Structures are given as structure tokens and as C-alpha cells.
Amino acid sequence: MSIKEIENEIVEEFEIFGDDWEGKYEHLIDLGKNLGTLKEEYKIENNIIQGCQSRVWLHSEKKDNNIIFSAESEAIITKGMVALMIRVLSGHTAKEIIETKLEFIDKIGLKEHLSPTRANGLVSMINRMKMDAITLSK
Amino acid sequence: MLVKELKHIELNTEAIRKDFPILNRKINGMPLIYFDNGATSQKPQQVIDAVSNYYSNTNSNIHRGVHTLSREATEAFENARKVIAKHFNVKSDQQIIFTAGTTDSLNMVCNGLARSVLKQGDEIILSSYEHHSNILPWQLWAQENKGQLKVIPLNADQSLDLNAIENLISEKTKIISIAHVSNTLGLITDLDKIKIIAKKHNLILVVDAAQSAPHMAVDLEKLDVDFYVCSAHKIYGPTGTGILYMSEKWLSKLPVTKPGGGTIKTVSFEKTEYADGALRFEPGTPNISGVIGFAAAINYMDQFGMDAIYKHELELVNYAQSKLAEIPQVMLYGKSNDKAAVISFNVKNTHPFDVGTLLDKYGIAVRTGHHCTQPLMNLLCVPGTIRISFAIYNTKTEIDFFIEKLKKVIDMLK
Incomplete structure (x- = not known):
């Protein structure tokens, strides 16, 4: 599936909640719980994404021509967001990753996570994923 | 209490x-249920009106103008100093210096003492629950001057182990700088006890009152510390202003570290004579509306x-x-x-x-x-x-x- 197709799939998945934010967040929490843990060897200082109130580790590697992401966070909501980002971006080429606008975040009503408050690291996470993609594609 | x-x-x-x-x-x-007052409090209409009225009717630069607006603005600004001095029971309103807030005040105290009292290798006592703002200026000084920060430990209940202070003091200790109230825990520091220790060892006592000034009566004459600092915005006032109180002896003794327009008596290229009193420490155009709003906030609290x-x-x-x-x-x-x-x-x-x-x-x-x-x-x-x-x-x-x-x-x- 292309990034756009995965984004659309997530939008559909969240549509059933409508204005029910509790349902939406419960789903996000479930996604976080199901993400699993990152290998201990990847939980290193270099992999920590700056700017998150909870620690988030992101490991990026290149397989064939695609970039593969794995990540973990101490906070479960952040982990849910991480899970969504991995689902959308992991396994695609650097070019695809860099070019995507990630419009699904707004569409599923989680735009508040893109605010520039220091507590919130989603923007840093996205930037880091794109940066890693650029670095690995060189 | x-x-x-x-x-x-x-x-x-x-x-x-x-x-x-x-x-x-x-x-x-x-x-809205607002439980983040430790970060900043909300503002009553009285404060909002004071700021808005100032800009609508009085706005002018203070202290130098001959015209009506400048005189009115100066009066409002200096009246604010009186209101705040009275609230904290300070003998002379000149002991209340307007700053950009607690952080600015702490930096001014630290830089002033660094230029007058502190010598290479000196030691400063802080507590385990200090806000970064009361750590970083001292740490910066210590790093540049082979100084040392000594930290008052916590008891099991997270209160400060005041009995440990005596052991932290050496002949190199010059200052105790401490939060009146922990911004994280809400615990109140027993300043009376600390003051006795400070007086006994002739230490300068600096109090970070950012989290106590909003919540409790403070009588600075009685408290009798060297420096006491707080922000307006946590006490129902505007952001970007606060005070630095200093005891009378420091008013003439603390060196000017932020020189600028308004702080002087006379200036020539060879030599400058600085003003007496609070103005000595208030360079540039101050946060006039903020100070006026601050006084409105103090008046608001004092009615209760x-x-x-x-x-x-x-x-x-x-x-x-x-x-x-x-x-x-x-x-x-x-x-x-x-x-x-x-x-x-x-x-x-x-x-x-x-x-x-x-x-x-x-x-x-x-x-x-x-x-x-x-x-x-x-x-x-x-x-x-x-x-x-x-x-x-x-x-x-x-x-x-x-x-x-x-x-x-x-x-x-x-």
C-alpha cells in the first residue's frame, strides 16, 4: 500500500468514533499497547527524540530500498501516535517519506499533537523520521 | 501558619x-478547570482594565517627560511601587525594584553579588527543590570561578533537612539562595530557621518567593532577608514583570550590572554617577503597563x-x-x-x-x-x-x- 492508502485506511478506522474523543483516545492507547517494545540495544541516547515530555526512541534502518522504523515511548498516548507514524511511514522509500504531508493527523482529529508546545514531540518525531530517511538514502 | x-x-x-x-x-x-496556577494565575477584570486603561488613556514614557501624560504615567508607575511596598510591609518603596520577573531578579542578584562579594572558590548553598532559575545563575558563576554549589538534602517526607545545613557551611560559604515554597511540592521552607543559621555565619540570604507571594502574607520588614524576589504573573498580574526587594544596606552596596538609560545621575565619557534608590537598577523603559497591572493585582488580593x-x-x-x-x-x-x-x-x-x-x-x-x-x-x-x-x-x-x-x-x- 502507498502512504496515501494507509493514511486513508487510518482515517476510515477513526471515522467510526465521530466526536467521541474518549473512543478515539482509547483506540490510540490500544495502538500504543500493541506497538511492543524496542530492542534494548536501540534504546540509546542517539535515538532519543528531543522535545518530547516522555522519552521517545526511534531506530531507523534501510532494507532494500525502503526505510524501516521502529520506536518506543514511555507514554502510552505518545506510543499510540508513534505506532500510527510507523504504520504510515515505515517500509517506504526515502523519497515517499520526505514528500508526504501526513494530512491524516488533522483528519482523525489529533492535530493538537502538532502544536509547538514543548511538552509535545510529534513534530520532532516527524522531522526526525524524515531526516533519518534522508541520511539513510545517501 | x-x-x-x-x-x-x-x-x-x-x-x-x-x-x-x-x-x-x-x-x-x-x-475550564484551571489547576495550573503555579505556572501562571488567571487575571481578574480589574487587572485587565488597569492595563487597558493605561494604554487607552495614559500611555507615555515615564520619569523624564514634562508633559501631562508623562507625569500621569510616572505617578501611576511610582504609585504601584508604593502599593507593592505596602503589601509586603517594606520600609522604603525604593527597596522595591521592578524587573522582568523572578528569573530576571535572581540573575540580577547573582551578577551583583558576583561583582562584589563572591571570590574564586566560594560556595553557595541551595536546596534540593530549587527551580532551575535559582540554580543556573549560581552554577554559571561557579563554573567560571571554581565555585561550588552545596545542596540542602531532603528528609524522607521530601521536606528540607535543615539540620544538615550547618554541615554544608565552610569559611568559603557566602550565600544561601532558597525557594520560600517549592514550586513542585508546595512545601514551605522554614525561613525563620534558615535566617538564624544565615545570621550566625554571616551569610547573605536570597529568597525565591515566586511560589509563596501568591499564597501567603509576607512581611518583609519582619522577615528581614537580604533579597526577596517574585513575579507578578503568578499573583494575578501581567506577565513580564516582577520585583527584586533588597534590604536597605544592599540598595547602595549592590553594584549595577544592567546599566542603561534611567539608572544615572550624570554621564560623561569618562565617568558615570548612578542614581540612588530603585532607579539605579531599572535601565531602559520599564514594563509600565505591567507594573500598573501588578499594583491592580495586589490591590485585588488585599481587598480579601x-x-x-x-x-x-x-x-x-x-x-x-x-x-x-x-x-x-x-x-x-x-x-x-x-x-x-x-x-x-x-x-x-x-x-x-x-x-x-x-x-x-x-x-x-x-x-x-x-x-x-x-x-x-x-x-x-x-x-x-x-x-x-x-x-x-x-x-x-x-x-x-x-x-x-x-x-x-x-x-x-x-
């Missing part, structure tokens, strides 16, 4: 709430009296603490039944960020994270806490709603 001594004073919270327009706001469709405010908030703290203690997953820090209006806690096996994010969805504003006290977080072995902090307009009904939603949030995160 004990609540039973203050039984006779009662606040009319319902009427008070009407003074704060922001309390009408809905957050995510829910009425700080004892009534303290009693109201202490009741809220004790009520919230007891309700939180009933939730098995909640871990409270710095528990005490006589503290300022701040409570820190965590929920077992959850990250503070998750709890704070979900509470916000219910319209409840709390603070999560390290609260600019990372050394304290390290001592508590936590990445952060959830902090709720109260003000004059908060109610037990709000606490009940918060507790109900906190339980729901804990359930969601299970």
Missing part, C-alpha cells in the same frame, strides 16, 4: 469567579487579605490531598497539611504526560513534567509528576470533578 487561627475569614468564591472572564471559557466543550486567601487555598489543598490519597494508584509527593497551594503526584505505571493529556480533554488544565526542577525529579526517581496548583477562584466542586475524571483517566490507561 495554621488554619485554625484563621477560622474567622471566609472568601466568597462565587463572586470572585465572576471577576475572572477566562473562567467562562469552554475547553473541548467542557467548562492574604490570610483569607491562604486559608481558602489550604482548605482546597487538604481536601484534594485527602481525595487523591483515597485512589490506590496515586502516589503523592511532599504531603503535608500545612503547605502552599501545590500538589504533585503520579499514577502508578502511567506517564504524567498521558494523564495530563487526557485530563485536558475534560477541560482540566494541569501541569506535567519536571516543573523546571530536574534535580528534584532525579532525587524522587521519577521522569516527572502531575502538578495541580490552586488559586483564589478554585473550588471544592472543581476538585470533585477533577477526582472523578482522574479515576476515569486511570481506568482508560489501565
Whole structure:
């Protein structure tokens, strides 16, 4: 599936909640719980994404021509967001990753996570994923 | 201060709430419950009007103008100094210096003492629960001057182990700089005890009152410390202003570290004679509207009296603490039944960020994270806490709603 197709799939998945934010967040929490843990060897200082109130580790590697992401966070909501980002971006080429606008975040009503408050690291996470993609594609 | 001594004073919270327009706001469709007063308090209409009226009717630069507006603005600005001096019972209003806030004041004290008192290798005593703002200026000085920071440890209940201070003092110790109230825990530092130690060893005592000035009566004449600093915005006033109080002897002794327009008597290229009194430390055009709003905030609080405010908030703290203690997953820090209006806690096996994010969805504003006290977080072995902090307009009904939603949030995160 292309990034756009995965984004659309997530939008559909969240549509059933409508204005029910509790349902939406419960789903996000479930996604976080199901993400699993990152290998201990990847939980290193270099992999920590700056700017998150909870620690988030992101490991990026290149397989064939695609970039593969794995990540973990101490906070479960952040982990849910991480899970969504991995689902959308992991396994695609650097070019695809860099070019995507990630419009699904707004569409599923989680735009508040893109605010520039220091507590919130989603923007840093996205930037880091794109940066890693650029670095690995060189 | 004990609540039973203050039984006779009662606040009319319902009427008070009407003074704060922001309390009408809905957050995510829910009425705002603002429990982040430790970060900044909301502003009553009286303060908003004072700032707005100043810009609508009086705006002009102060101290030098010959025209009517400048005279009126100067009078309003200097009147604010008098109002604030009276509130803190300061002998001369010149001992109240307007700054950009607590952080600015602490930097000014540190830089002034660095140029006068401190010598290479000297030592400064801080507490374990200091805000970064009361660590960093001293640390910077220490790093550049082979100095050392000595830290007052915590007791098991997270209060300060004051008995340990004597052991930290050496002939190189010059200063104790300490929070009057911990911004993370709400615990009140026993300044009387610390003052005795400071006097005995001839140490300069600097008090960071950012978190005490909003909640309790402070008599600076009686308190008799060298420096006392706080911000207006945590005391119902505007952001970007605060005070640096200094005892009389420092007013002429502390070197000017921020020279500029307004601080002088005469200037030539060879030599400058600085002004006497507060103006010596107030370079450039000050935050005139902020200072006028600050005085309006002080007047607002003084109509109720700080004892009534303290009693109201202490009741809220004790009520919230007891309700939180009933939730098995909640871990409270710095528990005490006589503290300022701040409570820190965590929920077992959850990250503070998750709890704070979900509470916000219910319209409840709390603070999560390290609260600019990372050394304290390290001592508590936590990445952060959830902090709720109260003000004059908060109610037990709000606490009940918060507790109900906190339980729901804990359930969601299970």
C-alpha cells in the first residue's frame, strides 16, 4: 500500500468514533499497547527524540530500498501516535517519506499533537523520521 | 501558619469567579478547570482594565517627560511601587525594584553579588527543590570561578533537612539562595530557621518567593532577608514583570550590572554617577503597563487579605490531598497539611504526560513534567509528576470533578 492508502485506511478506522474523543483516545492507547517494545540495544541516547515530555526512541534502518522504523515511548498516548507514524511511514522509500504531508493527523482529529508546545514531540518525531530517511538514502 | 487561627475569614468564591472572564471559557466543550496556577494565575477584570486603561488613556514614557501624560504615567508607575511596598510591609518603596520577573531578579542578584562579594572558590548553598532559575545563575558563576554549589538534602517526607545545613557551611560559604515554597511540592521552607543559621555565619540570604507571594502574607520588614524576589504573573498580574526587594544596606552596596538609560545621575565619557534608590537598577523603559497591572493585582488580593486567601487555598489543598490519597494508584509527593497551594503526584505505571493529556480533554488544565526542577525529579526517581496548583477562584466542586475524571483517566490507561 502507498502512504496515501494507509493514511486513508487510518482515517476510515477513526471515522467510526465521530466526536467521541474518549473512543478515539482509547483506540490510540490500544495502538500504543500493541506497538511492543524496542530492542534494548536501540534504546540509546542517539535515538532519543528531543522535545518530547516522555522519552521517545526511534531506530531507523534501510532494507532494500525502503526505510524501516521502529520506536518506543514511555507514554502510552505518545506510543499510540508513534505506532500510527510507523504504520504510515515505515517500509517506504526515502523519497515517499520526505514528500508526504501526513494530512491524516488533522483528519482523525489529533492535530493538537502538532502544536509547538514543548511538552509535545510529534513534530520532532516527524522531522526526525524524515531526516533519518534522508541520511539513510545517501 | 495554621488554619485554625484563621477560622474567622471566609472568601466568597462565587463572586470572585465572576471577576475572572477566562473562567467562562469552554475547553473541548467542557467548562475550564484551571489547576495550573503555579505556572501562571488567571487575571481578574480589574487587572485587565488597569492595563487597558493605561494604554487607552495614559500611555507615555515615564520619569523624564514634562508633559501631562508623562507625569500621569510616572505617578501611576511610582504609585504601584508604593502599593507593592505596602503589601509586603517594606520600609522604603525604593527597596522595591521592578524587573522582568523572578528569573530576571535572581540573575540580577547573582551578577551583583558576583561583582562584589563572591571570590574564586566560594560556595553557595541551595536546596534540593530549587527551580532551575535559582540554580543556573549560581552554577554559571561557579563554573567560571571554581565555585561550588552545596545542596540542602531532603528528609524522607521530601521536606528540607535543615539540620544538615550547618554541615554544608565552610569559611568559603557566602550565600544561601532558597525557594520560600517549592514550586513542585508546595512545601514551605522554614525561613525563620534558615535566617538564624544565615545570621550566625554571616551569610547573605536570597529568597525565591515566586511560589509563596501568591499564597501567603509576607512581611518583609519582619522577615528581614537580604533579597526577596517574585513575579507578578503568578499573583494575578501581567506577565513580564516582577520585583527584586533588597534590604536597605544592599540598595547602595549592590553594584549595577544592567546599566542603561534611567539608572544615572550624570554621564560623561569618562565617568558615570548612578542614581540612588530603585532607579539605579531599572535601565531602559520599564514594563509600565505591567507594573500598573501588578499594583491592580495586589490591590485585588488585599481587598480579601492574604490570610483569607491562604486559608481558602489550604482548605482546597487538604481536601484534594485527602481525595487523591483515597485512589490506590496515586502516589503523592511532599504531603503535608500545612503547605502552599501545590500538589504533585503520579499514577502508578502511567506517564504524567498521558494523564495530563487526557485530563485536558475534560477541560482540566494541569501541569506535567519536571516543573523546571530536574534535580528534584532525579532525587524522587521519577521522569516527572502531575502538578495541580490552586488559586483564589478554585473550588471544592472543581476538585470533585477533577477526582472523578482522574479515576476515569486511570481506568482508560489501565
